[in-house]
Amino acid sequence: MPQNSLSRELPQYIAVEGPIGVGKTTLTKRLAETFNYDLLLENSENNPFLDRFYQNPKQHALSTQLFFLFQRTQQIQELRQNDLFQPVRVADFLIEKDQLFAQQNLEPDEYELYLNVYRHLTIDAPVPDLVIYLQAPTDILLDRIQRRGIESEQLIEVDYLESLNQSYTEFFHYFDKTSLLIVNSAEIDLVDNEEDYEMLVRHILTRPTGTQYFNPRPSLL
Numbered sequence: 001m002p003q004n005s006l007s008r009e010l011p012q013y014i015a016v017e018g019p020i021g022v023g024k025t026t027l028t029k030r031l032a033e034t035f036n037y038d039l040l041l042e043n044s045e046n047n048p049f050l051d052r053f054y055q056n057p058k059q060h061a062l063s064t065q066l067f068f069l070f071q072r073t074q075q076i077q078e079l080r081q082n083d084l085f086q087p088v089r090v091a092d093f094l095i096e097k098d099q100l101f102a103q104q105n106l107e108p109d110e111y112e113l114y115l116n117v118y119r120h121l122t123i124d125a126p127v128p129d130l131v132i133y134l135q136a137p138t139d140i141l142l143d144r145i146q147r148r149g150i151e152s153e154q155l156i157e158v159d160y161l162e163s164l165n166q167s168y169t170e171f172f173h174y175f176d177k178t179s180l181l182i183v184n185s186a187e188i189d190l191v192d193n194e195e196d197y198e199m200l201v202r203h204i205l206t207r208p209t210g211t212q213y214f215n216p217r218p219s220l221l
Contacts, residue, residue: 011129
């Protein structure tokens with residue numbers, strides 16, 4: 001199918017979400033290449049506090065979280081100012097998930113401070129036409145984190161990852177701001193297996209509405 005024909009059938013703004021290690025950034029980049037979409041990435045490697053957070057979460061949680069909040073807010077403001085949300089694009093984050101991490105990582109008094117800062121920021125984020133939520137059990141997330149070999153991420157504890165995974169599940173259980181596609185990524189390979197990836201693309205082309213589940217049988221590898 002011609003590329004311009006694909007673009008007319010696709011949601012104009014897609015956000016890919018999911019816990020650490022689930023593959024959201026990799027899938028985001030692949031979708032952008034397939035559909036010739038602009039990329040919007042959260043660039044976590046630019047956060048100077050992140051490595052310190054993995055080493056000592058309690059001491060560096062607030063600084064890490066506020067940096068992410070300011071970074072994501074600035075990205076959205078720049079896009080608004082430049083009117084760049086008119087073209088099609090795909091992002092690897094939702095601004096709403098920032099509070100999910102804040103509630104997970106901060107002490108109660110720190111969380112209140114974070115919420116106070118959040119309320120005073122002007123956040124007018126465009127709503128995606130489609131959110132793709134990638135799910136996987138914690139043991140698979142941990143295995144993927146270990147295999148991709150980012151040094152600081154090797155310090156992530158299983159209990160933290162399990163709690164974060166549960167928070168994502170709860171967050172998207174109540175998510176109703178836009179169309180939501182929940183993808184079981186545990187037994188499919190959206191990076192290296194063309195059949196799995198093309199199945200997902202074909203489903204996106206149906207313009208899913210409401211909350212839908214994508215749970216195909218794994219390909220024979």
